[in-house]
Amino acid sequence: MRISENERIAIINEARIHFGQGTKVILFGSRSDDQAKGGDIDLLVIPGNSDLDIIYKNKINFLVHLKNAIDDQKIDVIIKQPGDNRRIIATALEEGIALC
DSSP: OOSOHHHHHHHHHHHHHHHOTTOEEEEEGGGGOTTOOSOOEEEEEEOSOOOHHHHHHHHHHHHHHHHHHHOSOOEEEEEOOTTOOOHHHHHHHHHOEEOO
């Protein structure tokens, strides 16, 4: 896993603040591969809160606060919705690393 402990803690804290205590976060893509170089931070968020209006409003706040906490890095966030069968979500769940 190629994120620092401070970055991991910031991701977890901000996810819980913006999406609820039961939120799960999966790091996937190049940053989950110790052999890869560079790359953005790809996150799959499985919200603890199920209100989609709140979730999508909070996604922007999550990104702003997270970028402030870990410096301005490229961060991609995918929100898993109930019944969401997108291939990228399946890949993130199969190959990613659970942060919380």
